[in-house]
Amino acid sequence: MTKKNLKIIFAGTPDFAAAALQAIIDAGHQVCAVYCQPDRPSGRGKKLIAGPVKNLALEHNIPVEQPQNFKSESDLAKLASYQADLMVVVAYGLLLPKAVLNIPRYGCVNIHGSLLPRWRGAAPIQRAIEAGDSQSGITIMQMDEGLDTGNMLLKVPCGIEVSETGSSLHDKLATLGGLAITHYLAEFDPQASGEKQDDALANYASKLSKQEASIDWNQPALAIERKVRAFNAWPVCYTAVDGNRIRVWEVEVSNEKASERPGTVTGYSKKGIEVVCGDQTVILLTKIQPDGGKAMDAAALLNSKSQWFEGKPVLTSA
Structure with a gap:
């Protein structure tokens, strides 16, 4: 045959x-x-x-x-x-x-x-x-x-x-x-x-769900980084700051450590938004998307929404 x-x-x-x-x-x-x-x-x-x-x-x-x-x-x-x-x-x-x-x-x-x-x-x-x-x-x-x-x-x-x-x-x-x-x-x-x-x-x-895309900041930085990559382009990981939901498309694990509680925003710059993870390692949110907006570099969002990240807010599940 x-x-x-x-x-x-x-x-x-x-x-x-x-x-x-x-x-x-x-x-x-x-x-x-x-x-x-x-x-x-x-x-x-x-x-x-x-x-x-x-x-x-x-x-x-x-x-x-x-x-x-x-x-x-x-x-x-x-x-x-x-x-x-x-x-x-x-x-x-x-x-x-x-x-x-x-x-x-x-x-x-x-x-x-x-x-x-x-x-x-x-x-x-x-x-x-x-x-x-x-x-x-x-x-x-x-x-x-x-x-x-x-x-x-x-x-x-x-x-x-x-x-x-x-x-x-x-x-x-x-x-x-x-x-x-x-x-x-x-x-x-x-x-x-x-x-x-x-x-x-x-x-x-197991099948992916939108619910599990919520970032648990108590996890180690490497686990969060892998999940963000795995869930890109669906269902896309997400978090929230002061009730504002943000989809997280790309992150970068830094060499920095911080003592604040997991989910705390310790700072921000054109490179990204610094967030403490469960192992006290800082991760940078580098490409994000606010509700109703487009995916963008962190620097672009900070141009109009920097107030969201002032005063060391704690990111939560959306």
């Missing part, structure tokens, strides 16, 4: 998945259908907006299916009607039941944004940065009924830079995911069973 006669169903929704679909299309593989989440309301008018994968599929005249789930027999029958050899899944947004996994001739494979078994779950990219990992990567995995528990078919590592953000690592891994899946498909061996995961080494990357 060559890559030209492998019939592939692709399942994914956001831009991370669109990068993989584009790579598969560019490599000349036959995509017989694309599955993605139903269109979601967005903006003030709550207009239904198609996701990146759907838009890309329509550009290439690939049939698009958007079932709410696969509980109905008609949805399963539609999937089976494409008579696919393989289903490639990445950031689809649905946990696929066994009935779906068994429909394609050679089952379903997943493109996962970590080196499994580390960081199974919804947010492996951000959790790796938050934890201070030095390495991430892509795992092509044979899907089973568990959550990212299937046999590993291909692993491609990717370093995490000291300045890495959730956004920058997302983009790197999106590109790497496309390269990895096209390499896997080019060398496709239906007899390959892959490597079993060691469950003892597994950990879980």
Whole structure:
């Protein structure tokens, strides 16, 4: 069997998945259908907006299916009607039941944004940065009924830079995911069973929430710095000064120590706003965003709001 006669169903929704679909299309593989989440309301008018994968599929005249789930027999029958050899899944947004996994001739494979078994779950990219990992990567995995528990078919590592953000690592891994899946498909061996995961080494990357983006100034400076990078560009860390909420996009850990309570603003300058962390290390807020405003360097905010930071105020959760 060559890559030209492998019939592939692709399942994914956001831009991370669109990068993989584009790579598969560019490599000349036959995509017989694309599955993605139903269109979601967005903006003030709550207009239904198609996701990146759907838009890309329509550009290439690939049939698009958007079932709410696969509980109905008609949805399963539609999937089976494409008579696919393989289903490639990445950031689809649905946990696929066994009935779906068994429909394609050679089952379903997943493109996962970590080196499994580390960081199974919804947010492996951000959790790796938050934890201070030095390495991430892509795992092509044979899907089973568990959550990212299937046999590993291909692993491609990717370093995490000291300045890495959730956004920058997302983009790197999106590109790497496309390269990895096209390499896997080019060398496709239906007899390959892959490597079993060691469950003892597994950990879980829970879904991100806006609530946990609130900065806890009792944490050490390095932990706060990693979280700010991990949550850039979503959900973006935040704090408040005298009731004014501020989103924190970038920070810098200084070599200075201070004796004030965590969260205290000890000073400010064009370099940033100095805040004491739980280990008494001072961190600089260098790029911030007031409610209703744009993200800006600290110096720009201080031009109009320096009074917020006078008198050593204590930053709080918003």
